[in-house]
Amino acid sequence: MLLRSLKEHYLEVSKMTPPPKVTPPSPFEIVKGSLEGTGAVLKKSVGNEEISLFVMRLAHGGDDEDDDGINQLFLHVAVSKPNQVESLHFLCGLYPDALGIHSVSMRPKLEDLELSDDPARYTGPSFEE
Numbered sequence: 745m746l747l748r749s750l751k752e753h754y755l756e757v758s759k760m761t762p763p764p765k766v767t768p769p770s771p772f773e774i775v776k777g778s779l780e781g782t783g784a785v786l787k788k789s790v791g792n793e794e795i796s797l798f799v800m801r802l803a804h805g806g807d808d809e810d811d812d813g814i815n816q817l818f819l820h821v822a823v824s825k826p827n828q829v830e831s832l833h834f835l836c837g838l839y840p841d842a843l844g845i846h847s848v849s850m851r852p853k854l855e856d857l858e859l860s861d862d863p864a865r866y867t868g869p870s871f872e873e
Contacts, residue, residue: 771788772787772797773786773787774786775787784796784797784798785797785799792826793824794824794825794826795821795823796821796822796824797821798819798821798822799817799818799819800817800818800819800820801816801817816838818836818838818846819834819835819837819838819843820833820834820835820836821833821834821836822834824853828853829852829853830851830852831850831852831853832848832849832850833848833849833851834847834848835847835848835849
């Protein structure tokens with residue numbers, strides 16, 4: 745019975761066509777090594793603006809009953825211009841059927857955050873894995 749069920753399942757799966765490979769939209773480029781670190785995953789230049797996309801996971805620390813073992817994903821979009829100190833930041837929540845914008849702010853460019861000489865300046869929460 746079990747072998748017949750497995751064989752039927754295998755035959756059904758073998759008839760399915762695999763999903764197409766997903767690539768970023770043509771103007772975006774994938775940043776090499778980005779998945780191992782916390783840097784940008786995708787980058788794009790439009791005119792004199794640079795758009796960087798970061799994917800972050802908010803890990804839940806405790807054992808919440810309503811957690812269901814799902815960590816929420818966030819999309820952080822930074823739009824910057826050359827010779828500007830600050831850039832426009834969008835923090836978006838990624839959901840199975842929607843994308844929600846949680847905040848929009850002007851902040852120091854992400855490359856400059858670690859080099860900032862003003863550690864007291866508020867730059868928002870830090871998201872760590």
